Amino acid sequence: MPDGVLPEAYARLHRYGPEWGEDQLTNHGPMAVEVLVRRGYAAQVDRWVDDYRQRLDELPTELTRITGQNWPEALGDGRRIGDWTRYFAEELRAAPWRDVLVTWWPRLLPGVLAGTTHGVIRVGHTVRAMLAGADDEATLDELAHGLAFWAARFQRLPSASGPAGRLDPDAALTALNRIPVQQGRVAERMGRLATTPGWDAAVAALRPPAGPDDARAQLSDLVTAAAAGYLEYGHASPVLLVHTATAPNAVLHTLPALPREMWAPSVATLWTTTAAIVAAYAPPAGTPGPATPDLPDQADPVAEAVDRAVAHGDEHVIKFTDTAAEVYARTGERRALAAAHHITGLIRR
Numbered sequence: 591m592p593d594g595v596l597p598e599a600y601a602r603l604h605r606y607g608p609e610w611g612e613d614q615l616t617n618h619g620p621m622a623v624e625v626l627v628r629r630g631y632a633a634q635v636d637r638w639v640d641d642y643r644q645r646l647d648e649l650p651t652e653l654t655r656i657t658g659q660n661w662p663e664a665l666g667d668g669r670r671i672g673d674w675t676r677y678f679a680e681e682l683r684a685a686p687w688r689d690v691l692v693t694w695w696p697r698l699l700p701g702v703l704a705g706t707t708h709g710v711i712r713v714g715h716t717v718r719a720m721l722a723g724a725d726d727e728a729t730l731d732e733l734a735h736g737l738a739f740w741a742a743r744f745q746r747l748p749s750a751s752g753p754a755g756r757l758d759p760d761a762a763l764t765a766l767n768r769i770p771v772q773q774g775r776v777a778e779r780m781g782r783l784a785t786t787p788g789w790d791a792a793v794a795a796l797r798p799p800a801g802p803d804d805a806r807a808q809l810s811d812l813v814t815a816a817a818a819g820y821l822e823y824g825h826a827s828p829v830l831l832v833h834t835a836t837a838p839n840a841v842l843h844t845l846p847a848l849p850r851e852m853w854a855p856s857v858a859t860l861w862t863t864t865a866a867i868v869a870a871y872a873p874p875a876g877t878p879g880p881a882t883p884d885l886p887d888q889a890d891p892v893a894e895a896v897d898r899a900v901a902h903g904d905e906h907v908i909k910f911t912d913t914a915a916e917v918y919a920r921t922g923e924r925r926a927l928a929a930a931h932h933i934t935g936l937i938r939r
Contacts, residue, residue: 595632596719597728599623599639604731606646607671608705608712608739614668616708617646618905620732624715625912628722629896638903652676666701666744674738682730687720688847694737695848699859701744706776706830707837707863709740711909714840717847748783748866752858755795759812759861762796763819764875766868776830779870786869796861802850805857806842810920812857813839816864817917818925820910821932823872825879828936830871832910834864839913883935885928892919895930902934 603619610617619642623635649672656664656677664670681690691713702710713736719729757765767789769782783789799805816835824831838860845853873879888894892915899911914930917923 595635596624596627596724597726599627599635600728600732602639603643603646604728604735605649606643607649608708608735608742609671610645610647616705618708618909619643619646620735621708621712621715622905622908624719625908626900628719629900629912631900634900641903642905649675661741665697665741668742671738671742674741675735678734678737678741679731682734687730687733690737691717691733691844691847692849692852694741695844695852696855698737698740698744699856701740701746702837702859702863703745703747703776703780703866704740704743707833707867709736709743710844711833711836711840712736712739714842714844718843721843721846745777747859747862748780748789750783750790750793750862750865753794753796753798753861756797757795759796759808760815762792762861763812763815763865763868765795766792766865766875768869768872768874772826772871776870780866783866783869789869792869793862793865799854799857802853805854806845809838809842809845809853809857809860812861812864813842813913814917814921814923814926816868817910817914817929818923819868819872819929820914821882821925821929822875822879823868823877824929824933824936826873827871828933829906830867832906832933834867834872835913835917836909838864839916883928883931885924885931891927895927898934899930902937903939904937907933907937 600620606617608617609615619639623639626635626638652672653670654673656673664673716729716733716736767786769779769786771782799808813835816838820831820835841856841860885891895911895915899907910933911930914926917926
């Protein structure tokens with residue numbers, strides 16, 4: 591990554607909170623600029639941030655200090671975002687960032703729905719930058735902001751059994767039932783899953799991984815299935831359904847920083863998360879949707895897809911295209927890049 595561009599962008603964005611507006615929309619700025627810099631668009635970052643920050647709200651003020659003793663009572667309290675940000679900033683100054691991540695990962699993982707998965711996604715983007723060599727103060731602060739958002743918006747998944755079946759992620763996603771009424775906010779929809787016929791069995795249908803390496807391969811397959819699946823169901827909720835691919839991809843990039851014994855539980859949790867979002871927002875498998883584009887022949891289809899996303903400018907388009915491009919580079923799955931083309935027509939700038 592070009593020296594200075596990403597930390598400078600982080601520092602500019604850290605004046606603002608992780609949410610904005612009356613509807614508490616998520617601040618995607620830090621995640622999008624990480625993609626822009628890593629994909630070779632550093633020269634466009636300043637202008638993109640100038641435009642994006644106009645919609646953002648200031649970072650919430652601190653209320654009461656969080657400590658190593660009273661943190662459980664602050665978990666999931668959205669009013670404490672400022673307190674959590676200070677707490678993690680201090681923790682990351684006092685201990686190596688990997689140690690802080692390993693301590694907090696199992697504490698926060700059950701609440702991975704936080705901010706519609708944006709807590710874990712923001713952490714994943716930062717960890718990817720840090721594993722690539724970013725070790726400056728602003729990037730450390732960005733990890734603090736990501737962990738703070740996750741902790742403040744901690745939201746537990748709907749209850750479900752862990753993987754115990756025989757299906758791979760693609761087949762397991764296809765077999766999911768949908769909630770009977772796909773209306774309302776995220777929490778309302780998630781609340782209907784427990785009474786949705788076959789929900790528990792559908793989650794349990796995924797095969798359990800044979801070990802840590804198989805768990806990582808399974809998570810990779812889940813990202814591939816979700817990115818390709820967006821081509822079929824993305825029109826139903828173009829923004830929310832992006833996270834079926836970007837959330838597990840964020841965890842996939844975080845696994846190398848975690849102990850191997852944490853890999854399988856992480857995959858199980860992200861599988862349930864992805865399944866919940868699909869069940870709550872996607873139409874039933876096989877439901878006719880709008881015409882979707884074929885992937886045009888290009889000398890470098892990945893570069894063309896990323897160019898299109900950057901030109902479009904929307905943060906969801908940029909993040910999803912980054913994930914889809916990784917899937918294509920890893921697997922050759924053309925539907926993933928076709929989905930990246932499709933999203934530019936589904937989401938308006």
